[in-house]
Amino acid sequence: MPRDVPPNFPPSASDKRARLTLFWLQSGGCGGCSMSLLNADSPDLFAALDVGRIDVLAHPSLGEASGEDYHALVGRILSGQQPLDILCVEGAILRGPSGTGSFHLQPGTGKPVMHLAAELASLARHVVAIGSCSAYGGISAAGDNVTEACGLAFDGAEPGGVLGTAFRSRSGLPPINIAGCPTHPGWIVETLVQLGHGTLGASDLDAYGRPRFYADHLVHHGCTRNEFYEYKASAKEPGQLGCLMEHLGCIGTQVHGDCNMRAWNGEGSCIRGGYPCIGCTEPTFGERDAPYLETPKRGGIPVGLPTDMPKAWFVALASLAKAATPERLRKNALAERIAVPPGKASGKPK
Amino acid sequence: MTRLIAGPFNRVEGDLEIRLDVEDGRVAAAYVNSPLFRGFEQILVGKAPADALVYVPRICGICSVSQSIAAAAALANAQGLTPPENGAHLQNIVLATENIADHLTHFYLFFMPDFAREIYASEPWAEASARFRAMGGDAQREFLPARAAFLRIMGLLAGHWPHTLGLQPGGTTRAIGRAEQTRLLGHIAGLRRFLEATFYGDALEAVAALDSVEVLDAWGAEGHGDFRAFLAFSRATGLEALGPGPGLCLSFGAYPLNGGHAFAHGVWQGGAVGPFREEDIAEDHARAWMVRAAEGPRPPSRGITLPDADAADGYSWCKAPRLGGRVAETGAFARQLVDSQPLVTALAARTGSNARNRVIARAVEVARLVLLLERWAMAIRPEEPFCVTAPTPDEARGTGMIEAARGSLGHWLDIRKGRIFNYQIIAPTTWNFSPRDGGGQPGACEAALVGAPVRAGETTPIAVQHIVRSFDPCMVCTVH
Numbered sequence: 150m151p152r153d154v155p156p157n158f159p160p161s162a163s164d165k166r167a168r169l170t171l172f173w174l175q176s177g178g179c180g181g182c183s184m185s186l187l188n189a190d191s192p193d194l195f196a197a198l199d200v201g202r203i204d205v206l207a208h209p210s211l212g213e214a215s216g217e218d219y220h221a222l223v224g225r226i227l228s229g230q231q232p233l234d235i236l237c238v239e240g241a242i243l244r245g246p247s248g249t250g251s252f253h254l255q256p257g258t259g260k261p262v263m264h265l266a267a268e269l270a271s272l273a274r275h276v277v278a279i280g281s282c283s284a285y286g287g288i289s290a291a292g293d294n295v296t297e298a299c300g301l302a303f304d305g306a307e308p309g310g311v312l313g314t315a316f317r318s319r320s321g322l323p324p325i326n327i328a329g330c331p332t333h334p335g336w337i338v339e340t341l342v343q344l345g346h347g348t349l350g351a352s353d354l355d356a357y358g359r360p361r362f363y364a365d366h367l368v369h370h371g372c373t374r375n376e377f378y379e380y381k382a383s384a385k386e387p388g389q390l391g392c393l394m395e396h397l398g399c400i401g402t403q404v405h406g407d408c409n410m411r412a413w414n415g416e417g418s419c420i421r422g423g424y425p426c427i428g429c430t431e432p433t434f435g436e437r438d439a440p441y442l443e444t445p446k447r448g449g450i451p452v453g454l455p456t457d458m459p460k461a462w463f464v465a466l467a468s469l470a471k472a473a474t475p476e477r478l479r480k481n482a483l484a485e486r487i488a489v490p491p492g493k494a495s496g497k498p499k
Numbered sequence: 500m501t502r503l504i505a506g507p508f509n510r511v512e513g514d515l516e517i518r519l520d521v522e523d524g525r526v527a528a529a530y531v532n533s534p535l536f537r538g539f540e541q542i543l544v545g546k547a548p549a550d551a552l553v554y555v556p557r558i559c560g561i562c563s564v565s566q567s568i569a570a571a572a573a574l575a576n577a578q579g580l581t582p583p584e585n586g587a588h589l590q591n592i593v594l595a596t597e598n599i600a601d602h603l604t605h606f607y608l609f610f611m612p613d614f615a616r617e618i619y620a621s622e623p624w625a626e627a628s629a630r631f632r633a634m635g636g637d638a639q640r641e642f643l644p645a646r647a648a649f650l651r652i653m654g655l656l657a658g659h660w661p662h663t664l665g666l667q668p669g670g671t672t673r674a675i676g677r678a679e680q681t682r683l684l685g686h687i688a689g690l691r692r693f694l695e696a697t698f699y700g701d702a703l704e705a706v707a708a709l710d711s712v713e714v715l716d717a718w719g720a721e722g723h724g725d726f727r728a729f730l731a732f733s734r735a736t737g738l739e740a741l742g743p744g745p746g747l748c749l750s751f752g753a754y755p756l757n758g759g760h761a762f763a764h765g766v767w768q769g770g771a772v773g774p775f776r777e778e779d780i781a782e783d784h785a786r787a788w789m790v791r792a793a794e795g796p797r798p799p800s801r802g803i804t805l806p807d808a809d810a811a812d813g814y815s816w817c818k819a820p821r822l823g824g825r826v827a828e829t830g831a832f833a834r835q836l837v838d839s840q841p842l843v844t845a846l847a848a849r850t851g852s853n854a855r856n857r858v859i860a861r862a863v864e865v866a867r868l869v870l871l872l873e874r875w876a877m878a879i880r881p882e883e884p885f886c887v888t889a890p891t892p893d894e895a896r897g898t899g900m901i902e903a904a905r906g907s908l909g910h911w912l913d914i915r916k917g918r919i920f921n922y923q924i925i926a927p928t929t930w931n932f933s934p935r936d937g938g939g940q941p942g943a944c945e946a947a948l949v950g951a952p953v954r955a956g957e958t959t960p961i962a963v964q965h966i967v968r969s970f971d972p973c974m975v976c977t978v979h
Contacts (some may be wrong), residue, residue, distance in 0.1 A: 180561055185659075208509075211633060213633035214509055292544070419658045424665055440549055
């Protein structure tokens with residue numbers, strides 16, 4: 150039986166039709182996901198675009214066109230003259246003030262970017278939200294949300310957003326939400342290459358539209374502080390080596406992402422950098438009931454426990470683990486560097 | 500007179516639109532508009548003070564570490580805290596790494612591609628400039644992997660870039676040992692190799708030692724490297740005559756260490772460096788879409804940021820900060836000038852601040868910074884502390900005044916009842932790209948554009964683009 154190979158995979162070098170066009174729209178955000186994208190190093194961005202057979206029509210940091218050239222390009226897309234395969238939107242959609250969208254007007258035309266994003270989305274084969282702002286509103290929608298920020302197809306965790314719940318791009322997919330603040334460059338290029346190869350389908354996205362190749366993991370997976378977590382040997386101040394869950398606000402056991410399985414900037418992650426996971430890939434990111442570096446507790450027990458574990462079991466295991474904590478971990482948890490090294494190993498199972 | 504609406508400007512960070520009045524083939528007046536408002540100062544109100552470190556880096560993706568460092572400094576100021584030496588070194592290394600990344604990103608991705616555009620296709624140097632083509636020219640294909648390689652410093656010391664929580668008021672959260680120090684030195688060595696082989700075509704020490712216009716001209720005339728290519732293209736296009744600055748240059752002082760700064764703070768005008776006084780800063784809202792205080796411009800410690808889309812005569816979401824009522828320029832040129840770096844001082848005396856000299860100052864600064872990085876990395880003592888903590892008072896004020904890649908960045912924090920009561924930010928591009936003030940003074944970029952040539956048929960003139968990009972504006976910071 151031949152395996153079901155998508156029609157344009159692998160794309161032949163001479164087949165110009167197999168190349169995809171990409172338009173990157175900067176909406177109301179910080180530009181940090183673009184900066185993160187430029188960090189891609191295995192493969193680097195241009196190599197990834199070559200592999201995915203993607204031609205970038207416009208990108209705010211990389212594109213040549215300004216002014217009239219840019220407007221002409223947008224005009225060709227809107228008239229259908231220039232086919233658009235992938236629309237990437239970075240940054241939240243700003244609907245304010247009072248639903249007018251005039252907190253973010255396109256330079257040179259004065260058109261609300263809110264409307265431009267919706268028009269382009271209706272023409273694109275795939276729509277990709279780059280980062281938590283364009284996916285859900287993110288940090289841009291924090292506080293009283295004075296700018297009336299939302300995502301393309303979500304407003305926080307509520308489906309809807311500026312495109313509405315029924316929206317599907319020409320490919321039949323909902324917007325693909327590469328959530329993260331910033332999003333990981335690998336998450337972007339691996340999504341784009343899969344789109345280029347025609348191998349990403351609806352079943353590859355989770356309930357919040359995130360690609361499952363990274364969202365089916367938890368930030369906890371591969372956490373370098375795992376031994377401290379096992380024994381509930383916890384740090385109390387920033388900079389200490391212990392687990393960050395009990396006192397310092399870490400919610401990595403609940404948050405979706407493979408942050409500790411793939412490195413950031415070569416060898417980093419939030420937790421490896423010494424600070425907690427703050428849940429930046431989640432649709433509610435931007436607001437929290439307690440300060441970020443504090444763990445809210447009820448009766449001395451952290452409120453946010455692993456989502457799929459019975460609470461009583463967690464409490465029982467935690468108290469057992471605490472009772473069994475080796476002195477080494479108890480001391481190291483409160484130190485900036487290893488104070489007590491592991492003991493001698495026999496080199497064979499005992 | 501013809502009126503042009505120029506924009507969007509690709510290859511600047513964020514959204515920018517400029518209205519140009521053109522007469523006799525030259526810009527007669529320019530009005531700079533930031534057509535995006537983001538509202539961070541409102542978002543911060545009511546938050547726990549330490550949570551500023553979660554929010555403020557997300558003001559800006561390209562200067563996120565600068566925002567973090569300014570917030571950490573404001574909190575440290577409110578707490579009466581000083582980071583230990585290791586923490587101070589690592590904060591400086593992380594900030595300098597961002598600063599270098601921003602300058603080189605500006606050079607390779609934002610500024611140089613303009614020389615490879617169709618408009619210059621018939622110039623004798625077009626073959627040489629093709630290397631810098633936007634979207635994948637050879638120079639970009641070499642630069643991006645080099646950039647990713649040296650930004651591993653961020654993975655090592657700050658978890659990732661942009662947006663780290665590792666920069667705390669009392670230091671940094673990643674204590675490093677000898678092994679990490681070794682990797683750090685390795686990343687810096689890789690950066691040095693890229694710069695010497697590709698960017699300068701010479702040793703960092705030789706670039707940092709350039710000390711006069713004549714020495715620079717002689718250096719530029721012989722040898723290879725992308726910075727030398729810039730010198731040649733800028734001569735051919737007359738960049739030196741474009742985009743004069745206001746003649747008042749501001750630096751808050753960069754890279755604090757042992758009570759001083761690696762790059763001095765102060766104000767340069769009329770050929771001399773004088774003291775900087777914080778009380779000279781006030782923000783004018785006369786032409787911004789902002790609620791205006793009855794008494795006129797306010798100092799940022801008592802500043803207000805409330806959007807008003809219908810504000811009379813408004814044309815930008817950007818406010819107009821002024822120094823003693825005057826327009827100041829900030830950025831690498833100002834920073835090196837205030838630090839009395841010999842070459843930049845000589846350039847200022849000869850031709851002043853302009854589109855060419857701003858780029859030169861960045862290149863000089865990068866060389867100096869890498870030399871400092873090497874020293875700071877060697878100065879880490881792994882057995883000593885990296886981070887200290889202190890409680891945040893329920894009532895306190897804090898000020899964090901630092902230098903970002905693009906210039907002077909200030910955070911003013913007011914804590915009441917344990918929560919953020921007011922948080923005001925003046926970003927570097929707020930200085931450079933301000934609208935007019937109540938007295939009708941145009942902002943630094945608005946004035947720099949006057950006199951720029953406009954070719955027949957241009958609506959976003961190439962000269963205007965060179966001038967705008969020479970400031971390396973960051974509009975997302977501006978409209979926080």
